[in-house]
Amino acid sequence: MSTLALVWFKRDLRVQDHAALQAAARCDAALALYVAEPEWTGSPECDAQHVQFAADSVATLRTDLAALGLTLLVRVGDLPQVFADIYRTVPLTHLFSHEETGPGWSYSRDKRVAQWCRSQGVIWQEWPQSGVVRHLRNRAGWSARWQARMDAPIADIPQGLRAAAVPLMAGDFPALRTLGLPQSRPTPVAGTQAAVATLHSFLRYRGARYRSDLSSPLSAQASCSRLSAHLAFGTLSMRQVHQATEARIRELQASDNPQERSFGWHLRGFSGRLRWHCHFMQKLEDQPDIEFHHFARAYDGLREGEFNAAHFEAWRAGRTGFPMVDACMRCLNATGWINFRMRAMLVSFAAYHLWLHWREPGLHLARQFLDFEPGIHWSQMQMQSGTTGINALRVYSPAKQQADQDPQGVFVSRWVPEWGTPAYPPPIVDERSAVKQAKDRIYAIRQSQQARDEADAVQQRHGSRKSGLPQSKSFSRRGKPAEQTTPPLQRELFE
Ligand SMILES: Cc1cc2nc3c(=O)[nH]c(=O)nc-3n(C[C@H](O)[C@H](O)[C@H](O)COP(=O)(O)OP(=O)(O)OC[C@H]3O[C@@H](n4cnc5c(N)ncnc54)[C@H](O)[C@@H]3O)c2cc1C
Missing domain, CATH: 3.40.50.620 (HUPs)
Incomplete structure (x- = not known):
């Protein structure tokens, strides 16, 4: 046949x-x-x-x-x-x-x-x-499988395809307005050629200070790879990015030039993140309902009944009166990208300062991120909102982020030009009391027996086996972490 x-x-x-x-x-x-x-x-x-x-x-x-x-x-x-x-x-x-x-x-x-x-x-x-495994029984050996897949040969562009001779019209991609969509904001150049050029410029030049530059929105724009949209739409495969990166690291590490070896060290930090991409997607693959429900059901009902629509509107428009939050949101809304640390701060602000359930903020951010990748996105939304049950609470102080990442106020002034004038709104919440209340409520749940039992189950199902983190009870049952601290192992695993 x-x-x-x-x-x-x-x-x-x-x-x-x-x-x-x-x-x-x-x-x-x-x-x-x-x-x-x-x-x-x-x-x-x-x-x-x-x-x-x-x-x-x-x-x-x-x-x-x-x-x-x-x-x-x-x-x-x-x-x-x-x-x-x-x-x-x-x-x-x-x-x-x-x-x-x-x-x-x-x-x-x-x-x-x-x-x-x-x-x-x-x-x-x-x-x-990608490294996502369908019908995965448990996470043991996941990392080794990821490595094996990524090291497997890259499939060549196939030759000898025989086109079926059929009387079918080719058809055109519909115009946005015929799909009922508004005009798009400007998007980066798409397609494989652009993806290859982006990868090349990152591995050759832009990534030289990657680890030092990735947290500030001022430097991250140029120093991060900016490959996420290409990975989300598959114009390059994860394997292609991984193998090009490893080859470049080998080249740099073999050099006698300390600057080149330092470049290799920065790229090593980048290559780890490619694994995280699949690690987070695996969570949605294994548990599709995390798009809608808490990882740990002990948190059900925590924020649902208290959604403050006015706060949500202020947050998504970049008019909260917290300049770093507003600048990041406005930058994201205009350009379709913001770096990891600032994404985490935006969600932390929505979750703790404004006590918003993650679903609506998550939908807004999904529309703003050109690189929207459901498995990463919903896992991160819940992680930064404190509802996975297994991660340390991370409450980012916008003022501290501004002091650390934009000390001269360059980024804030660019995106919030009215900052410091009467036209800029006052803070929409009292930070100290809002954060205290949020933490008290989350810790109250964390200490419940249901939350402890669920934390063990979530860790077993979704936690990385490679991190060296305690696997079970000692991890989920430790006491309150100090404010603003992140144990080094967790930082290494999840940021
Ligand atoms: C609330 C929240 C939502 C997010 N939603 C998405 C999303 O929808 N799509 C998405 O691709 N990333 C998402 N991220 C992760 C991260 O912010 C982006 O991958 C990164 O900013 C993309 O820019 P880049 O390609 O220049 O990243 P680089 O720093 O150059 O990293 C290279 C690649 O590694 C992967 N990566 C980097 N950081 C992470 C991370 N923390 N978790 C998982 N993978 C990572 C991405 O594929 C990225 O393209 C989210 C982070 C947060 C806090």
Whole structure:
């Protein structure tokens, strides 16, 4: 029987290191498809910038596939209906794609696709494209598997693809307004070429002071890799980034020049974060409901009934009267990116100072982050809100962050030009009492038997086995950590 494969592109918008495309080259004929799904474009996490970046990446993917002799079909519609429409014209035998660790809507869609494939006798084969392991039983050995996957050979750009001769229109990526979306804010250049250039400039020059520069919003913009959106849309694979980084570290470490060896040390800090990317995604893969529910259910009801809409509006507009918070939010809202430390501060402020449940702030931030990656995002939202049950509370003081990360007020003045004038609002909460109350309430729950039992379970299910952290009771049951401190091991693991 001859084989006809449909390669379904999702968040893997590249032709190299693409297992599904490689497999299609071994079939008698192949088709390639990207679907702009209304379930995605209409979801509360999706913003016009995401769709614009996808559209631009799809345009470059189309060119790259054309060079391989394959036309990329682009459709708008629900799945599996789009597959069914194609199947009416083309007798597919196989559907090839990468595994996706996505939000609830994509999880349900995958179930429908699997059902449709079964009903039509189409064989759906999926491959992992990160370190996330499907159907993981427990975390033992996870890190070694990550390493093995990332060290595996990068799949070549496939040659010898045979395009199926079918009477199907190629189709265009829809304009944002036809999807009911507003015009996008400016987005970085998308597509694999831009991703490769970004990686190159980071590994060659920009990353030379990575560890020292990553916490300040002034320096992080240039000194961080800025690869996160490319990883989220798959214009480069994690394996490609990992292997290029390791090769560069080897080169730098072999140098006699101390500056070059220092550069290698900075890149070592970066390479660890690539593992974290998958470590956090694994949590959503293993427990899809963390998008909606607390990791530790002992925290249910903690903030839900007390959502202050006016505080939320002030926070998301960057008008809280806390200049560092407002500057970071305005920068993020305008550009689609802010560095890790400032993301953590924004969430800590929402969670402790304003006592907001993480879901609505998380949706706002998901729309603002061009790199929105559900597994990292929802895990971090809960971690910074104190509801995982296993992490030390981190309450960031905006004033301390400003003193540490923007001592001259350069960043704040740029984004909050009215700071220091009567036009700037006074603080919307009294910091000292708000934080004290928040901590008291969280610690009260932490000390309950339910929270202690759950902490052990969460640690067993989601905790890293590589950190050297105590695994269980001694970790979850230790007393109040001192204000603003983070034990070094935890900092190493999670920041
Ligand atoms: C509340 C909150 C939400 C976040 N949401 C996202 C998200 O939706 N998507 C996302 O990619 N990152 C998210 N992060 C993690 C981190 O802030 C971003 O990965 C980073 O700022 C992206 O910029 P970069 O690529 O220049 O990072 P770099 O510092 O250059 O890091 C390289 C890569 O490592 C990974 N990485 C870095 N830090 C972390 C981390 N703490 N946890 C997991 N992976 C990490 C990312 O893939 C990143 O692209 C979030 C952090 C917080 C505190």
